[in-house]
Amino acid sequence: MAKFEEGLRYSESHEYIRVEGEYGYIGISDYAQHALGNVVYVDMPEVDDEVTAGEEFGAVESVKAASDLISPVSGTVVEVNEALEDKPELLNEDAFANWIIKVQLSDPSELDNLMDVEAYKAHCNE
Amino acid sequence: MEKKTCLYDRHVALGALMSPFGGFIMPIQYSNITDEHNAVRTACGVFDVSHMGEVRITGPDAERYVQHIFTNDVAGAPVGQIYYGMMLYPNGGTVDDLLVYKMGENDFFLVINAANIDKDVAWMKEHTAGFDIKLDHQSDFYGQLAVQGPEAEAVVEEVLGIPCSELKFYTAKTATAPYASPATVPDGSPSGIIISRTGYTGEDGFEIYGSHEFTQQAWDKLIASGRCKPCGLGCRDTLRFEVGLPLYGDELSADISPVMAGLSMFCKLDKPEFIGKEALAEQKANGVAQKLVGIELADKAIPRHGYPVLNMEGEQVGEVTTGYHCLSVDKSVCMALVKSDYAKLDTPLQVQIRKKVFEGKVVKKKFYDKHYKK
Numbered sequence: 001m002a003k004f005e006e007g008l009r010y011s012e013s014h015e016y017i018r019v020e021g022e023y024g025y026i027g028i029s030d031y032a033q034h035a036l037g038n039v040v041y042v043d044m045p046e047v048d049d050e051v052t053a054g055e056e057f058g059a060v061e062s063v064k065a066a067s068d069l070i071s072p073v074s075g076t077v078v079e080v081n082e083a084l085e086d087k088p089e090l091l092n093e094d095a096f097a098n099w100i101i102k103v104q105l106s107d108p109s110e111l112d113n114l115m116d117v118e119a120y121k122a123h124c125n126e
Numbered sequence: 127m128e129k130k131t132c133l134y135d136r137h138v139a140l141g142a143l144m145s146p147f148g149g150f151i152m153p154i155q156y157s158n159i160t161d162e163h164n165a166v167r168t169a170c171g172v173f174d175v176s177h178m179g180e181v182r183i184t185g186p187d188a189e190r191y192v193q194h195i196f197t198n199d200v201a202g203a204p205v206g207q208i209y210y211g212m213m214l215y216p217n218g219g220t221v222d223d224l225l226v227y228k229m230g231e232n233d234f235f236l237v238i239n240a241a242n243i244d245k246d247v248a249w250m251k252e253h254t255a256g257f258d259i260k261l262d263h264q265s266d267f268y269g270q271l272a273v274q275g276p277e278a279e280a281v282v283e284e285v286l287g288i289p290c291s292e293l294k295f296y297t298a299k300t301a302t303a304p305y306a307s308p309a310t311v312p313d314g315s316p317s318g319i320i321i322s323r324t325g326y327t328g329e330d331g332f333e334i335y336g337s338h339e340f341t342q343q344a345w346d347k348l349i350a351s352g353r354c355k356p357c358g359l360g361c362r363d364t365l366r367f368e369v370g371l372p373l374y375g376d377e378l379s380a381d382i383s384p385v386m387a388g389l390s391m392f393c394k395l396d397k398p399e400f401i402g403k404e405a406l407a408e409q410k411a412n413g414v415a416q417k418l419v420g421i422e423l424a425d426k427a428i429p430r431h432g433y434p435v436l437n438m439e440g441e442q443v444g445e446v447t448t449g450y451h452c453l454s455v456d457k458s459v460c461m462a463l464v465k466s467d468y469a470k471l472d473t474p475l476q477v478q479i480r481k482k483v484f485e486g487k488v489v490k491k492k493f494y495d496k497h498y499k500k
Contacts, residue, residue: 037143038160040451041426041458043480059480061428063159063450064360066480 010120132338148240214402269341274331298322306340328369
C-alpha cells in the first residue's frame with residue numbers, strides 16, 4: 001500500500017513539493033516509487049539550472065524504464081540531493097524523506113495549481 | 127484485445143504486474159526484476175513463456191521445406207537435435223528468429239516469437255508450394271514453461287519428475303508426467319510433453335512444452351516447491367540482454383539482417399539454397415552499412431531503445447537497440463546498431479540520453495558470460 005504524506009502539494013505526474021519559506025523540496029511520491037520498482041539511477045539537473053512548472057527537469061530510471069521528472073513549480077535549483085547519485089534506491093526506501101532537488105520558487109502562486117493530499121489520493125485511485 | 131496464457135489467473139493471484147507483450151497480457155515482474163534476475167543467475171526461476179508460438183512440420187518433404195525457409199542446416203541431423211536460426215525475406219531482412227527441433231525423420235517442431243505468430247505462419251504457408259508437407263499451427267494447444275538457473279536440472283527432475291540430466295545442450299525429447307493426462311494435439315500429430323535443454327537467460331535450464339493442463343499442474347508444483355522463483359518478462363529481458371542474446375524487434379527486424387546483427391554463424395551459406403541466401407552472401411562479400419555492437423558507458427546513465435548514438439564530433443551514427451544498467455556487472459551498457467565504420471572494438475562513441483551526452487566505447491556484445499551445461 002502506498003503511503004501519503006500530509007502537508008505536501010502533489011502534481012498529476014506524481015511529484016511532490018514540500019514548501020519551506022521561499023524554497024521547495026521536490027521529489028516523487030511513494031505511489032510513484034512503488035509503480036516504478038527498483039530505482040537504479042536518478043538523472044538530476046545542476047545547481048543554478050532553471051526549472052519550469054510542467055516541464056521535465058530530469059528522470060528516474062528503474063531497471064525497466066526511464067520516467068521523466070516534471071517540475072511542479074518554476075524556479076532555480078539551489079541544491080540537488082547528491083546522496084541519490086550513489087544510492088538511488090533511497091527513493092524506494094523512503095520517497096518523502098529523500099527529496100531530489102531544492103528549488104527557490106519564482107512564482108509561489110503556481111502552488112495553487114497542485115493537489116493537496118486528499119485530492120492526490122483520489123487521483124491515485126482513479 | 128490481448129490474449130491470456132493458460133497461467134493468467136495464477137499470475138494475477140501471485141500479484142504480478144501484468145502488461146501487454148507480443149499480443150499477450152504477460153507478467154512483467156512478481157516481486158522485483160533484480161531479485162528475479164538474481165534467482166536465475168544463482169538458483170532457479172520459472173517463466174511462463176506460453177505466449178511463444180509452435181508450428182509442426184511433417185511429411186515426406188519436411189526436411190527439404192525446413193531447409194528452404196530456415197537459415198541453419200538441419201540436413202541429416204540426429205533426432206532430438208535443436209537448431210537456432212532465422213527465416214529471412216529475399217532481401218536478407220529477418221522475418222523471425224526461431225528454434226527448430228528435429229523430433230523425428232521429416233518431423234520438425236518450430237518455436238517462434240509471440241509477436242510474430244500470425245506473420246510467421248502466413249509466411250510459412252506462402253512457401254509450401256512444391257513441398258509435400260503438413261503444416262500444423264499448434265500455438266493454441268501448447269503451454270510452455272522455462273525453468274532456468276544452475277539448480278534447474280535438480281528442480282525439473284525432483285519437482286516435476288521428468289528425467290532430464292541426460293539431455294545435452296540444445297537437444298530435446300518427449301516425456302510424460304503422471305499428473306497430467308496424455309494429451310493429443312487436435313489434428314492428431316505427435317504430441318505429449320516436449321522438454322529441451324534450452325533457454326534465453328545464459329544459464330543452464332530447460333524449456334518444457336505441454337498441454338494447458340500439464341503446464342498448469344507443472345507450474346503449481348514448481349511454485350509450491352519453493353525451489354523455483356516465479357520470474358517475469360522483465361528479468362527475462364535483462365538476463366538475455368547481458369549475455370548478448372538478440373530480441374526480435376530490437377536486434378533483429380525486417381531491416382536488420384543476421385549479418386548486421388553478427389549472427390552469421392547461424393546462417394549456413396554452404397547449404398544449396400534457402401530464402402535470403404543470395405542477399406546474405408552479397409552482404410558477407412561486400413560488407414554491410416550498419417552493424418550491431420555493444421557499447422559500455424563510463425557513467426551510470428542508462429541508454430534505452432531508440433536513443434541516438436553519436437560519434438565524438440556529435441553526429442548521429444546509430445541507435446540503441448537495448449540498454450540497461452547491467453545487473454550482473456554493475457555497468458551501463460547497450461547494444462546499438464551503428465554505421466560499420468564505428469563498429470570496431472574500443473571505438474569511442476557517445477549516447478544521447480535525454481538532453482545529455484555520455485561517453486562510451488565499443489565493447490563485445492556479451493556483457494556477462496553464459497553458464498551453459500553442455
